[in-house]
Every structure is written in C-alpha cells, then in structure tokens.
Amino acid sequence: MIKRYDLLEKYLIQFLQDEVYKTGLKSALVGLSGGIDSAVVAVLAKKAFGDMLLAVMMPSQFSSKDSITDAKELCRKFDINYETISIEPMLKAYINEDMSKLRIGNLSARFRMCILYDISARQNALVIGTSNKSELLLGYGTLFGDLASAINPIGDIYKNEIFEFAKYLDIPKCIIQKPPSADLWSGQKDEDDLGYSYKEIDEVLRKRVEERLSLKELLKEGFDENLCNLIEKRIYQNQFKRKPPIIAKISSRSIGHDFLYARDVKL
Numbered sequence: 001m002i003k004r005y006d007l008l009e010k011y012l013i014q015f016l017q018d019e020v021y022k023t024g025l026k027s028a029l030v031g032l033s034g035g036i037d038s039a040v041v042a043v044l045a046k047k048a049f050g051d052m053l054l055a056v057m058m059p060s061q062f063s064s065k066d067s068i069t070d071a072k073e074l075c076r077k078f079d080i081n082y083e084t085i086s087i088e089p090m091l092k093a094y095i096n097e098d099m100s101k102l103r104i105g106n107l108s109a110r111f112r113m114c115i116l117y118d119i120s121a122r123q124n125a126l127v128i129g130t131s132n133k134s135e136l137l138l139g140y141g142t143l144f145g146d147l148a149s150a151i152n153p154i155g156d157i158y159k160n161e162i163f164e165f166a167k168y169l170d171i172p173k174c175i176i177q178k179p180p181s182a183d184l185w186s187g188q189k190d191e192d193d194l195g196y197s198y199k200e201i202d203e204v205l206r207k208r209v210e211e212r213l214s215l216k217e218l219l220k221e222g223f224d225e226n227l228c229n230l231i232e233k234r235i236y237q238n239q240f241k242r243k244p245p246i247i248a249k250i251s252s253r254s255i256g257h258d259f260l261y262a263r264d265v266k267l
Contacts, residue, residue: 034067046078064183066174091108
C-alpha cells in the first residue's frame with residue numbers, strides 16, 4: 001500500500017507541474033478549508049511548486065474555529081505560504097433571515113471561488129481543484145463554487161482513499177480525524193447531509209462505477225436498497241455538474257459538439 005501511494009504522489013506532482021507549466025504559468029492557488037481534501041491538494045501542490053503555491057483561507061461567520069486553526073497548522077508543518085480573507089462582510093451584505101442554510105452555503109462557496117479567481121489573476125496562477133471522486137459522482141458540491149477549478153489532482157480518488165493518502169502524506173491528525181464537513185454552516189457534516197458514511201457510499205460507488213454493476217446486481221449482492229437508489233439518483237441527476245454548459249447546436253461546427261480540440265492544443 002505504501003508503494004501505491006508513493007507512486008500516486010509522484011504521478012500527481014508531475015501531473016500538476018505538467019498541467020500548470022504547459023499554460024505558460026508557474027504558480028498555483030488552492031482554497032484551504034481546514035478539511036482533508038484541500039489539505040491533501042495543498043501538500044501535493046507545495047511539493048510541485050514550492051513557494052510558487054499560495055493557499056487562501058476564506059472563513060465566514062459560520063465557520064468553525066477549528067477550520068482556520070487546522071489550516072494554519074498544515075501551512076506551518078509544510079511551510080506553505082497563505083493569506084486569510086474573511087467572506088463575512090460579503091455574506092452580511094447579502095443574506096437575510098428568509099434564506100435557507102443551503103442557499104447560504106452555496107452562496108458562501110461561490111463567494112470563495114470569486115475571491116480565488118480574482119487572486120489567481122493577481123498572482124498569475126491557476127486555481128487547483130479539491131473535489132474528490134465521491135463528491136463529483138454524487139454532485140455533492142456547488143456549481144461555480146467549490147466544484148470550479150482549472151485542474152483537479154484528486155477528482156479520480158474516492159473519499160475513503162483520500163484518508164489513507166492523507167496518512168501517507170503525514171497530514172496533521174487534527175485534520176484526518178475530524179468528521180468531513182464543507183463547513184458551510186455551524187455543525188454541518190457531510191455524512192449527516194448524505195445520510196450514510198463515506199465508507200458505505202464508496203463501496204457502492206466502486207461497484208456501480210468501476211465494476212459497472214446494475215442496480216439489480218447491487219441489490220442481489222445485498223447492498224442497502226435505499227442507499228443504492230440514492231446513489232443511482234444522484235449520479236444521473238447531477239450529471240450537469242460534471243459537464244460544461246450545453247450549447248444549442250445551430251451551425252455546422254458547434255463548440256462542444258463537433259468543434260473539439262485538446263485543451264492544450266498549440267498553433
């Protein structure tokens with residue numbers, strides 16, 4: 001297992017360097033939440049870009065105190081450059097008492113991404129994504145918020161494996177051991193929102209996606225029917241979050257239909 005993560009680490013560092021440098025840029029930017037996904041990405045990006053990486057912490061009035069404390073501990077341990085920008089003034093200027101937690105959470109995620117992309121222009125840097133495969137398949141993220149990025153090194157790694165990878169990378173225990181949370185409102189926890197643990201979810205996702213078992217085959221293997229139905233629904237219902245906006249085809253060569261080039265094409 002150690003050899004596997006050693007190879008994975010080397011591959012992802014090379015991936016980050018290749019994808020950033022081919023654009024002509026030398027710098028990278030990561031939104032650091034104090035959670036395990038952004039911690040893993042930040043450490044990989046630090047190893048890839050050294051002092052050309054900047055981590056940005058963007059707490060709100062709803063963030064737990066541990067989020068910033070843990071994020072700063074990660075930066076101290078791995079000597080990561082960082083800055084902190086509160087989104088509290090932005091939220092206070094917009095939200096009202098009639099807004100649901102979900103709306104406030106989505107708004108918070110989008111405010112944070114607005115800040116990241118503005119800083120990316122200031123730094124001449126690419127924004128590195130921090131969404132794992134479990135979240136992407138379930139659509140558990142905010143479109144144009146935390147799901148937005150230029151490149152993503154962990155989007156093909158399930159959440160449970162992120163925990164093991166984090167241990168290998170020697171991420172601080174305070175980050176590894178706390179319950180996964182997007183920290184969008186006080187007391188929010190991912191597994192409470194989803195209704196199941198990531199261990200349960202990932203086991204079904206692997207069977208459904210990697211092994212291509214049908215819903216009927218999953219039930220035959222004894223998996224929880226409600227969980228299987230939830231995953232089936234979320235995978236298909238959230239496909240729009242995993243694709244660029246669909247453009248209506250009118251001309252003979254339409255963007256996204258038949259006008260297709262590799263993103264790193266050069267003249």
